[in-house]
Structure formats: structure tokens, C-alpha cells
Amino acid sequence: TTHYLFIVVVAVNSTLLTINAGDYIFYTDWMWTSFVEFSVSQSTMLAVGAVYYMLFTGVPGTATYYATIMTIYTWVAKGAWFALGYPYDFIVVPVWIPSAMLLDLTYWATRRNKHAAIIIGGTLVGLSFPLFNMVNLLLVRDPLEVAFKYPRPTLPAYMTPIEPQVGKFYNSPVALGSGAGAVLTVPMTALGAK
Numbered sequence: 001t002t003h004y005l006f007i008v009v010v011a012v013n014s015t016l017l018t019i020n021a022g023d024y025i026f027y028t029d030w031m032w033t034s035f036v037e038f039s040v041s042q043s044t045m046l047a048v049g050a051v052y053y054m055l056f057t058g059v060p061g062t063a064t065y066y067a068t069i070m071t072i073y074t075w076v077a078k079g080a081w082f083a084l085g086y087p088y089d090f091i092v093v094p095v096w097i098p099s100a101m102l103l104d105l106t107y108w109a110t111r112r113n114k115h116a117a118i119i120i121g122g123t124l125v126g127l128s129f130p131l132f133n134m135v136n137l138l139l140v141r142d143p144l145e146v147a148f149k150y151p152r153p154t155l156p157a158y159m160t161p162i163e164p165q166v167g168k169f170y171n172s173p174v175a176l177g178s179g180a181g182a183v184l185t186v187p188m189t190a191l192g193a194k
Contacts, residue, residue, distance in 0.1 A: 026092035026137060035130075035137070042094060043129035046070075047122040050100050054117065060108035063121075067100035086150050089141045095132040099125045 050063035078091040103121040110116035
């Protein structure tokens with residue numbers, strides 16, 4: 001039970017880390033300006049989270065499962081914006097799964113060598129992730145038209161000229177408490193199991 005509980009905690013917390021590294025969604029009205037920041041933060045967090053998750057389970061394919069969790073989460077967010085009256089193209093869902101598949105393939109091909117998975121797999125993620133997402137962004141109908149017609153209610157933190165709203169999530173007692181609770185659940189459950 002503890003083993004499976006830990007897998008759930010890792011999946012949830014790694015996903016939260018990834019979606020809070022930069023902005024995890026490409027909003028049409030500023031997606032081109034955020035492409036570099038998004039690519040660096042998201043490829044790094046995908047590699048870190050997926051490798052950690054994959055090495056814990058020891059099963060090739062876990063990184064792809066991890067990327068699938070984030071993809072579903074993002075499609076739910078896209079659906080929420082769509083339900084608010086924004087067009088389908090207002091949000092572009094990032095492409096995590098192919099890069100995670102390369103990571104899994106590396107782990108499998110090197111006979112579950114964790115160092116190769118980190119170095120080779122991480123490099124493949126860093127190289128492939130921006131390419132997959134660039135193709136994804138090129139398929140958007142008309143970014144400028146959508147941007148001017150449907151502006152976002154708020155700007156991203158790094159585009160706000162005065163008092164950037166950085167750290168709101170991390171300074172929240174609720175967020176800190178829930179994160180600490182999730183992390184402490186595993187050792188407490190393990191102690192209870194003994």
C-alpha cells in the first residue's frame with residue numbers, strides 16, 4: 001500500500017511542479033514571446049519529474065504515463081477556458097508525450113541504466129521538446145487575430161511592468177500546507193505500516 005501511495009504522491013507533486021515552472025499553457029496572445037522560457041522550464045521539469053518517477057518504479061513506460069497525466073490536466077484547463085467563451089485556439093496544449101517516450105526508450109535501450117536515462121534521455125527531451133511544440137504552435141489558426149479579439153484577463157508575471165506577481169502560489173499557506181501534507185503522508189504511512 002505504501003508503495004502505491006508513494007507513486008500517487010510523486011505523480012501529483014511532480015505534475016504540480018511542472019505546471020508551476022513558467023506557465024504550463026501556451027496562451028495564444030503571448031505564446032511566441034514565452035516560447036523560449038516555456039521550452040527551458042518545461043523540458044527541464046519534464047526530464048526531472050519523469051526520470052524521478054521512472055527510476056522509482058524501474059519500469060520503462062512510466063515517463064510516458066507521467067506525461068499523459070499532465071496532458072490530460074492541460075486539456076481539462078483548455079476545456080475550462082473554452083467553457084468560459086474563449087475560442088478553441090485560445091489555448092494550445094503542450095506536447096509532452098513524444099519527448100517522454102524518447103526518455104522511456106532510452107531507459108529501455110540502455111538496459112535500465114539510470115545514468116544513461118538521465119544524461120542521454122534528458123538531452124533528448126531538451127532537444128525534442130521545443131521542436132514538437134514549435135510544430136504545435138504553427139498549427140494555430142491565427143494567433144494575432146485571436147490575441148486581439150480575446151485578450152487574457154491578466155498578463156503573465158514577467159510581462160507585468162510594476163510589482164510582478166511572483167510567488168503568490170508559494171506564499172499561500174493552503175498550498176504550502178497541502179504540499180507538506182502530501183510529502184509527510186508517505187513516511188507516516190510507512191511508519192504506520194510497520
